[in-house]
Amino acid sequence: MFTGIIETLGTITNIKKEKDNIHLTVKSNFTNELKIDQSVAHNGVCLTVVSIKDDTYTVTAIKETLEKTTLKDFEIGNLINLERGMKLGDRLDGHIVQGHVDHKGICSNIKTEEGSTIFTFTYDSKSNNVTIEKGSITINGVSLTVINSKKNEFSVAIIPYTLENTNFKLLKKGDNVNLEFDVIGKYISKLSNF
Structure with a gap:
């Protein structure tokens, strides 16, 4: 669950295709606070962190996600909006956002x-x-x-x-x-x- 209040901009540093999936590597200023299995919204798309290295982390997008979103258009160097999942008990400054792009x-x-x-x-x-x-x-x-x-x-x-x-x-x-x-x-x- 997210709020739609963007925390920071991230930069796409690598894109790797594997079968119908793509693995996106992102550089952000909150990478050191992330953990494996954590959800992060990338231009509004909820994706799970699968690996972390230095100041970058990697997420995987499956075919259905790629078909419904703009993720397949991402290029290395693109700036993307990032938001980590909402903490229970925090203020809801935006609105209820699922991270599931329609x-x-x-x-x-x-x-x-x-x-x-x-x-x-x-x-x-x-x-x-x-x-x-x-x-x-x-x-x-x-x-x-x-x-x-x-x-x-x-x-x-x-x-x-x-x-x-x-x-x-x-x-x-x-x-x-x-x-x-x-x-x-x-x-x-x-x-x-x-």
Whole structure:
């Protein structure tokens, strides 16, 4: 379980393909605090630490994860958003995030305003996932508030701190992102389809 509050940016230092899986090696400033079997969200994707060496650690992504997320597009040198699992009893500063990406979205527009940047995203509405005005969405692991909610499109307003301290600062129009829709909204959507 995560909160969507990014702890740090990590750098992909190695990518190794093995059958349908890939092993990602990541350099981060909290590697020395990790342990084998610990969960870490990588651009919103929950992956298990399988090895640790010096200031890097390795995680494995299976075929299903690669098909639903942007992980297969990662390249050596990419900066990724990292968050360790939530500690029971800590404040929930973001929202309830499972680290289970629903599907990819596309950045369709970026607009700079006075004091914020508005990012607009489109997604496949066939999945029955929904956004609501002022509801929560997780984009590349970042907990954000929805504005301009439409059937298969929504926007978020990014404050300068979030822009600088996440990989949103590198996002361009046309880029794919990982989307995890609000878990409560997913349950309501599922129940309303019965």
